[in-house]
Amino acid sequence: MANNEDEQNRQPGGPQVDSNPKSPEIKGFKIKNICIVMLIPSVLVYLLMIMNSIQLQKNYARLGSSTADYFAASGDARKVYEASDYLTDQVRLFSIELDRTYVDNYFRETKLALNREKSLENLKGLAVEADTFDYVNKAIRYSNELMDTEYYAMRLIIEAVGYDIGSFPPELRAHPLTVADNGLSANEKIWKARIMLFDSGYQRKKDLIRRNLSLAYVAMIESLRDTQRRNDERVNKGFFQQNIYVTALFGLNLIIFAAIIVLIANPLRRYLEQIRAGRRLDLSGAYELRYLAGIYNRIFERNIHDKYPPA
Numbered sequence: 001m002a003n004n005e006d007e008q009n010r011q012p013g014g015p016q017v018d019s020n021p022k023s024p025e026i027k028g029f030k031i032k033n034i035c036i037v038m039l040i041p042s043v044l045v046y047l048l049m050i051m052n053s054i055q056l057q058k059n060y061a062r063l064g065s066s067t068a069d070y071f072a073a074s075g076d077a078r079k080v081y082e083a084s085d086y087l088t089d090q091v092r093l094f095s096i097e098l099d100r101t102y103v104d105n106y107f108r109e110t111k112l113a114l115n116r117e118k119s120l121e122n123l124k125g126l127a128v129e130a131d132t133f134d135y136v137n138k139a140i141r142y143s144n145e146l147m148d149t150e151y152y153a154m155r156l157i158i159e160a161v162g163y164d165i166g167s168f169p170p171e172l173r174a175h176p177l178t179v180a181d182n183g184l185s186a187n188e189k190i191w192k193a194r195i196m197l198f199d200s201g202y203q204r205k206k207d208l209i210r211r212n213l214s215l216a217y218v219a220m221i222e223s224l225r226d227t228q229r230r231n232d233e234r235v236n237k238g239f240f241q242q243n244i245y246v247t248a249l250f251g252l253n254l255i256i257f258a259a260i261i262v263l264i265a266n267p268l269r270r271y272l273e274q275i276r277a278g279r280r281l282d283l284s285g286a287y288e289l290r291y292l293a294g295i296y297n298r299i300f301e302r303n304i305h306d307k308y309p310p311a
Contacts, residue, residue: 027287027290029263029286029287030286030287030288031263031264031286031287031288034259034263034286038252038255038256038259041252042249042252042256045245045248045249045252046249048241048245049242049245049246049249052238052241052242052245053242055238056235056238056239056242059231059234059235059238060235083109084143084146084206084209084210086109087106087109087110087147087150088150088197088206090102090103090105090106090109091103091106091150091153091154091197092197092198094106094154094157095153095154095157095190095193095194095197096194098157098161098190100163100168103154103158103168103172106150106154107169107171110147111169135212135213135215135216135219136212136213136216138208138212139208139209139212139213139216142205142208142209142212143209145205146202146205146206146209148175149196149197149202149205150197151171151172151174151175152175152177152196153193153194153196153197154172154193155172155175155176155177156177156181156189156190156192156193156196157189157190157193158172159177159182159189160186160187160189160190160193161186161190162186177189262285263285263286263289264285264286264289266284266285267284267285267286267289267293268285268289270282270284271289271293271296275296280297280300280301281293281296281297281300283297
């Protein structure tokens with residue numbers, strides 16, 4: 001039986017060796033399995049990084065939006081005060097100087113700029129709490145009542161001075177005088193208009209507008225601050241998670257490089273040194289390298305056996 005095996009090994013084509021990669025004497029980690037094991041967590045970390053980046057962009061956009069709302073609320077509240085005071089100044093100046101230029105300024109503000117109405121609506125749109133809506137609605141109601149008073153006072157002055165009511169905006173034509181006021185003299189109409197614009201009732205409505213707008217402003221600012229704080233926490237959390245994923249990915253890369261060095265690079269370097277030295281190969285490294293080293297050793301031993309046959 002041994003002679004037959006020797007004859008087969010001496011046939012052209014070199015010695016015949018066992019090509020079964022699952023030889024029981026060969027053990028070790030397979031490169032394919034290592035790649036699969038390392039690829040799965042790497043892909044998962046990459047996916048988590050992508051998902052976290054998308055969420056981070058959304059949170060950053062929310063943070064920018066809440067910051068914009070915060071400044072918008074501040075600006076709109078200031079515009080409401082400024083617009084209300086501007087209208088009051090114009091109508092009061094009209095009652096004193098009787099110059100219709102102030103009426104034109106008044107309606108230029110309400111018709112062209114619409115600062116007061118726009119600002120109130122913007123504040124209402126930014127409000128998030130029910131109480132804030134109530135404050136804004138009250139401010140709008142008092143503002144409308146104040147404008148009705150201002151319209152009627154201007155109508156009194158227009159009738160007293162003798163201006164053509166047809167040349168004024170329709171809001172003034174829609175506020176006709178009562179029978180009693182229509183019977184007043186010119187000076188009495190002017191005096192009544194001034195009283196309407198300077199008395200405690202008028203000032204009380206202005207104070208109510210300011211008070212409700214202040215309450216709405218404070219409530220909205222607090223709400224916007226809370227929203228901004230939450231968005232800021234989400235952004236910080238997203239950056240923290242991103243750092244964790246980057247660190248995990250860096251660690252996986254280190255493990256992969258270490259596995260390549262330990263299981264592939266170092267064994268190949270030793271194999272080259274042992275081959276140059278004409279020695280048997282140590283079975284080390286990954287399964288595939290161990291398998292090739294085993295085949296090499298069997299060929300190496302066969303060549304030694306053929307070159308130096310036993311006596």
